[in-house]
Amino acid sequence: MxxxxxxxxxxxxxxxxxxxxxxxxxxxxxxxxxxxxxxxxxxxxxxxxxxxxxxxxxxxxxxxxxxxxxxxxxxxxxxxxxxxxxxxxxxxxxxxxxxxxxxxxxxxxxxxxxxxxxxxxxxxxxxxxxxxxxxxxxxxxxxxxxxxxxxxxxxxxxxxxxxxxxxxxxLDNTMVEKAKSFKFCNMWALDESFLSILQAGCQENVEGVPMYKVSIYADPYNIGLHRQEREARRVYDNLNAAKMSFIRQKVKQDWIHKGDENTSYFHSCLRKRRHQMQVHRIKDEEGGWHENPNDVEGAFLTYYKKLMGFESEATRHVSNSVIAEGTRVDANMKQRLIAPFNSEEVKNALFNVDENRAAGPDGYSSGFF
The missing domain is CATH 3.60.10.10 (Endonuclease/exonuclease/phosphatase)
Incomplete structure (x- = not known):
């Protein structure tokens, strides 16, 4: 001191x-x-x-x-x-x-x-x-x-x-590393060969859910695919470096040099974000604290099992006068809800969804469709 x-x-x-x-x-x-x-x-x-x-x-x-x-x-x-x-x-x-x-x-x-x-x-x-x-x-x-x-x-x-x-x-908190679910990346669709690869993959007879058929992890030990991946990454890095060099020269701003490039600092921010989403410590319903990953997981499961399996008495009848005070579905709205629709309308509705919205449970975003 x-x-x-x-x-x-x-x-x-x-x-x-x-x-x-x-x-x-x-x-x-x-x-x-x-x-x-x-x-x-x-x-x-x-x-x-x-x-x-x-x-x-x-x-x-x-x-x-x-x-x-x-x-x-x-x-x-x-x-x-x-x-x-x-x-x-x-x-x-x-x-x-x-x-x-x-x-x-x-x-x-x-x-x-x-x-x-x-x-x-x-x-x-x-x-x-x-x-x-x-x-x-x-x-x-x-x-x-x-x-x-x-x-x-x-x-x-x-x-x-x-x-x-x-x-x-x-320093030594041990987190359980579990297999990550598949997630479709919209950038894959930008490659000219995307559709042909997708069609070929869908025609192959692969055991498992349909999602697995188009996953590159279907053959993780394929040395040829690993080499292709490394070569594709090398080509991308060269093209990206050339692009950033051109932009820096054109706009002459220093912030681009350290902005959104593929730097170690950028990736550390991503790692920190993923780390922040982890639950390191949790208090159960009895007031006890849990830090072991398995105990933390168990506390979550116990809470939601009780929540989802909870039985309660039926709520009292809601007065019609109370309902009348609020906005209600009129006859015209009812007709629109039960009106027939065609495949073109479904397609238009789906294609109007932002492709960067969160993916569904199967890992596919709206950009894939």
Missing amino acids: LAGSRIWLVWLPSVFVVNTCSCVAQYIHCEVIHRATSGTFEVTLIYRANDVVVREELWRALEMISHQVQGAWIILGDFNNVLNLGERLGSAVSLEEVAPFRQCIRECRVQDNPTTGPYYTWSNKQEGENRVFSKIDRVLANSKWFDSFRNAYAMFLPEGISYHCARVVK
Whole structure:
């Protein structure tokens, strides 16, 4: 601990080797080695100052560290600053307040690590209208962290005697990897050979549901198909690089260089989104918490089995006078509902559906049809 600092760094020497790289008033940056696995990552512990002038130095320091970090990097602590407009209750948040923090996040190329527990991590402990809640404690990580610790997540604990919610980062959370269902990608239909391949595939006698007949996974051990896939990917990468080069030269804007290209940062954002959709911790109806993946799944099943199998008494008869007060289906509407229709009308209705809407249970989007 540095004199004047409010950060303590404590570890178990039998589990971790910690090499301190820099230690100043607002942060401690160190390299951590896990003895059992020899896994290495870098950690920056934050306690941002209250002084407006002094605390701006932290953003510049983090940006400098980001240029030096080569591997997995996690940043956690009290940033004394919200990142988004909806992260404080009881006091308004302005764009001017969050802009420097957002700029630092972009420069460091880090993002929020998935978390569980309370959303607001700090309160001023006052009563009534004077109570303020905010999310000023965060856990941020770079793309290499998400690559190295795919299932890691941070858990914020309920508020205690401190103004802040304590946080625990779990590195070894084991998630059950299950087979993913088929999903049709609309871009496949852009290839000139799509229809001919589809027709040929539908004519083959393959056991299974019709969906399986057009899936490229019907023959996963076909070495020839793997080679074709690699070649197609190589051709696409070359064409995409040429396209982006042409656009950059034409419009002369730097944001295209790092915008929606196929970068590691872009893919880390996708991984983070998928990770956020996972449920790491759940409370059952009896108030018990479950973290094991099988227990989490069991809690969901138990809840919905009771919900779907619940028997209740028939509701009381609804008075006709109450129904008459609302909008009702008139005779003309009834005739339209039972009017005959033809295949052309069905086709027009289907073709008017946006092709990017969510796919059905069979994995096919409206774009396929």
